[in-house]
Amino acid sequence: MSSELREPDGDDRNAESQRDEQDEPSGHPVLELDGVTKRYGNATVIDDLSVSVREGELLTLLGPSGCGKTTTLRLIAGLERPSGGEIRLNGRAVSGETFEPPEVRDVGVVFQEFALFPHLTARENIAFGLDEMDETARTDRVDELLELVGLVDHGEKQPGELSGGQQQRVALARSLAPEPHLLLLDEPFSNLDVDLRVEMREEVRSILKEAGVTAISVTHDQEEAMSISDRVAVMYEGQLEQVGTPEAVFQQPRSRFVASFLGHASFLSGRVEGDVVATGIGDIPTTSIDGLAPEYDGTDIDVMVRPDDVTARRPAPDELANGEVVHRRYLGPTVLYRVRLDSGDVVGCMHNHAEEVPLDEPVTVSLAAEHDLAWFPRGSHNRPRRADD
Amino acid sequence: MATTDLAAVLERDEDGALPVGLTLLAGAIAAAVLSPLVWVVANALEADGAVSLLTAPTTVEVFINSSVLVAGVTLGSLVVGVPTAFLTVRTDLPFKRGFSVLLAMPLVIPSYIGAFAFVSAFGPRGTVQGVLEPYGIESLPSIYGLLGTVLVLTLYTYPYVFLTTRAALKSMDTTLVDAARTLGHGRREAFRRVTAPQIRPAVAAGALLVALYTLSDFGTPSIMRYNVFTSVIYSVYGDVLGGGRDLAAMLSLQLVVVTTIILAIESRVRGSGVTAESPNTRTTLIRLGRWRWVAVAACLVVVVAALVVPLTVLTSWLAQAGQPTTGRLAFELSYVTNSVAVATAAALVSALAALPLAYFAARHNSRLASLFERASYVGYAVPGVVMGLALVYFGSTYGGWLYRNGLILLPLLVFAYVVRFLPQAVGSARTSVQQVSGRLPEAARTLGRTPTGAFRDVTLPLVAPGIAAGAALVFLTTMKELPATLMLRPAGFSTLVTRVWTAYGSGYVGQAALPAFVLLLVSGLSMLLILRMEGYDVE
Numbered sequence: 001m002s003s004e005l006r007e008p009d010g011d012d013r014n015a016e017s018q019r020d021e022q023d024e025p026s027g028h029p030v031l032e033l034d035g036v037t038k039r040y041g042n043a044t045v046i047d048d049l050s051v052s053v054r055e056g057e058l059l060t061l062l063g064p065s066g067c068g069k070t071t072t073l074r075l076i077a078g079l080e081r082p083s084g085g086e087i088r089l090n091g092r093a094v095s096g097e098t099f100e101p102p103e104v105r106d107v108g109v110v111f112q113e114f115a116l117f118p119h120l121t122a123r124e125n126i127a128f129g130l131d132e133m134d135e136t137a138r139t140d141r142v143d144e145l146l147e148l149v150g151l152v153d154h155g156e157k158q159p160g161e162l163s164g165g166q167q168q169r170v171a172l173a174r175s176l177a178p179e180p181h182l183l184l185l186d187e188p189f190s191n192l193d194v195d196l197r198v199e200m201r202e203e204v205r206s207i208l209k210e211a212g213v214t215a216i217s218v219t220h221d222q223e224e225a226m227s228i229s230d231r232v233a234v235m236y237e238g239q240l241e242q243v244g245t246p247e248a249v250f251q252q253p254r255s256r257f258v259a260s261f262l263g264h265a266s267f268l269s270g271r272v273e274g275d276v277v278a279t280g281i282g283d284i285p286t287t288s289i290d291g292l293a294p295e296y297d298g299t300d301i302d303v304m305v306r307p308d309d310v311t312a313r314r315p316a317p318d319e320l321a322n323g324e325v326v327h328r329r330y331l332g333p334t335v336l337y338r339v340r341l342d343s344g345d346v347v348g349c350m351h352n353h354a355e356e357v358p359l360d361e362p363v364t365v366s367l368a369a370e371h372d373l374a375w376f377p378r379g380s381h382n383r384p385r386r387a388d389d
Numbered sequence: 390m391a392t393t394d395l396a397a398v399l400e401r402d403e404d405g406a407l408p409v410g411l412t413l414l415a416g417a418i419a420a421a422v423l424s425p426l427v428w429v430v431a432n433a434l435e436a437d438g439a440v441s442l443l444t445a446p447t448t449v450e451v452f453i454n455s456s457v458l459v460a461g462v463t464l465g466s467l468v469v470g471v472p473t474a475f476l477t478v479r480t481d482l483p484f485k486r487g488f489s490v491l492l493a494m495p496l497v498i499p500s501y502i503g504a505f506a507f508v509s510a511f512g513p514r515g516t517v518q519g520v521l522e523p524y525g526i527e528s529l530p531s532i533y534g535l536l537g538t539v540l541v542l543t544l545y546t547y548p549y550v551f552l553t554t555r556a557a558l559k560s561m562d563t564t565l566v567d568a569a570r571t572l573g574h575g576r577r578e579a580f581r582r583v584t585a586p587q588i589r590p591a592v593a594a595g596a597l598l599v600a601l602y603t604l605s606d607f608g609t610p611s612i613m614r615y616n617v618f619t620s621v622i623y624s625v626y627g628d629v630l631g632g633g634r635d636l637a638a639m640l641s642l643q644l645v646v647v648t649t650i651i652l653a654i655e656s657r658v659r660g661s662g663v664t665a666e667s668p669n670t671r672t673t674l675i676r677l678g679r680w681r682w683v684a685v686a687a688c689l690v691v692v693v694a695a696l697v698v699p700l701t702v703l704t705s706w707l708a709q710a711g712q713p714t715t716g717r718l719a720f721e722l723s724y725v726t727n728s729v730a731v732a733t734a735a736a737l738v739s740a741l742a743a744l745p746l747a748y749f750a751a752r753h754n755s756r757l758a759s760l761f762e763r764a765s766y767v768g769y770a771v772p773g774v775v776m777g778l779a780l781v782y783f784g785s786t787y788g789g790w791l792y793r794n795g796l797i798l799l800p801l802l803v804f805a806y807v808v809r810f811l812p813q814a815v816g817s818a819r820t821s822v823q824q825v826s827g828r829l830p831e832a833a834r835t836l837g838r839t840p841t842g843a844f845r846d847v848t849l850p851l852v853a854p855g856i857a858a859g860a861a862l863v864f865l866t867t868m869k870e871l872p873a874t875l876m877l878r879p880a881g882f883s884t885l886v887t888r889v890w891t892a893y894g895s896g897y898v899g900q901a902a903l904p905a906f907v908l909l910l911v912s913g914l915s916m917l918l919i920l921r922m923e924g925y926d927v928e
Contacts, residue, residue, distance in 0.1 A: 103838055
């Protein structure tokens, strides 16, 4: 069963809104974007974007560079004004008819390059947003945050004396200090070394969860998005392609863009014939295709397979080959093969490095997936709504 | 408070659109800075018989004299500057570090003080002739005129070429020379085909700075009695009845045009050189062998002529000043306080004017912003004597009662300094604003600061050192400015510079010594500041 079918309640809502809101944690929306649009001159950077974030969740905006995700963050923070639509924080409109400047929004931001004030110490940086507190309360709060991010001994250092990971933690502590309603993180790990990045990912998630803050982060790194987020929102060319849990977005991509952006998907062209789909690797039962409605019988569809869903091997004596290996990339623990099927499709297959398949030899590709496969009607960018939507 | 109002105007730009307040402010400053140019042109247009003046024998002579002087000094600077730069960077010249410092030092001596010293030493009845007289030498070859002027100006301007050439040689990737050597080229050949093309833009930039300085220098040609634009403009401008005013106006316009042309070429050449990203500067030094002492001697000759001669002369003046003198010419503290007062005013006004221009140019990538910033560079194109003349005309035409009573002269003088030296303040301020990431004030905004608060607590503390350095530079340069000070000072208002000028002019050289030494000190400080800002190192 797919995770979407596990949706517990919400069955009384209309199908339209249910789609985007399934898998959402309960709680009231902290942030709502409603048809937000941003244009610079003639270029539309954000196009009619609507999404909401619930209290306590961590949503990640994921997309290739230039898809408008950082601009979205800046619109939420009030560092840019939208050209259309409305932004609401806790139900209060902050951008749209009216415009609230960033200083009154109560939204914290961790900038990509951290933006620590170089003329202030770590403590002074963290205390920067606390000037309405009295002296002792401020000192206590700063101590508390240094403790939270594990920098108790580094409070008196200047940003230049701190390592990348430490600067990251000071930036996080500084933005958390005034207890914002919402925290925004712009590519928070891109300025760190690869080794540190994985470590800080775990750490930042646990700090955010401990602080109980609602947060939106932005990244182009799908692995990062999958590993830290409660929900992922995939963006492409200023539009929202799909919002859902990491599992849902990965396993049931709603558009070809989401499918190919997450995990190198290839497509098998097929034709629905009764209770099977005829493809270049043989017939696939329709029960293995996720939510294929009866009205698609007799039509052409594309079935999505990821490299770990299919295997290629030398044909057994009584078997016919259905393709040939055209490319082989050795990745260490695994080997990625590209196989051109006799039907004309090219699929990627991931194998354990021990399973050698020779280049330019006929092979038999077969399905190895134990989960239902996603599919798209031929020529359509998006998946159709499912019968149970 | 002025700064907070300014800040509110400066920071209001969430939209990325040009903020109206800042645009207007920067535009007003740019317009004010450009206004002296308007007077220069207006005066020239008003001149009687402009066309006939343009072709009059004096005008032609002045133009030819100026061209010859510029050509001579530029050539001289190349001859002195390039080889000395090469010797101190690429060879095993003995005392290299010492020479690197000493050969740059002449920049510290204002050329008019150098000229005074040379005239005093080598002029008729000068020190040298006095020493030689017992041996029957009645006169020396004349120090006055073209040759003397070229000599003195070369000695005090070649460091521009020396410094730019050194910088290029040091930033050049020396593996290129190694590559040429492995491809079958000798040292000479490698220099001609690899090194020379690489350092050519830097050498040209230095040479153009020399040409600009020479063209706008007033003191040296005046003292050395050589008729060029600046000295003629100064000597005829007061002669209203004899048509001097018209001649001065015409010559001013011509001078500005010629300066602007050189400036335009310079800005093209600057930055056109190729510098290696991370140059491989590990070099094998060229061994001079037995030529090394010849090289040392050559460098020593330059150092002696440019530094030892004027310092010796000044010291001997100081000895004369030790004799009791009468009150009027005695060294008075008021000269120092006057100098400091006008220089402080010029520095503060420059800093205030530079901040909006620099902020606008650094933060807004718009045509208008860069246009306003360019306007501030008019100071480089208007020599001090032209600036003085333009403002004298402005004051006498529109100043009315204020001008007749001398009340408007000090503000005009400070304005002249500001326009002349604003480029230094803008350059320094712009660099420091660019170094502050735009994310920093944004971070302050998200932490609850208003635009004003973010400017006050984040941007201002971070750009303050750069602004201060620019202001200090303006202060020090103003202290030694000569022509505009001479033309615009109110009656009875004397500074260190005017003191040196009048003391020498009236023959009491002893009285010029102390103020001259103070000026050398000031000049030395400004040089240290510039070199530190540009990261000059003597290695």
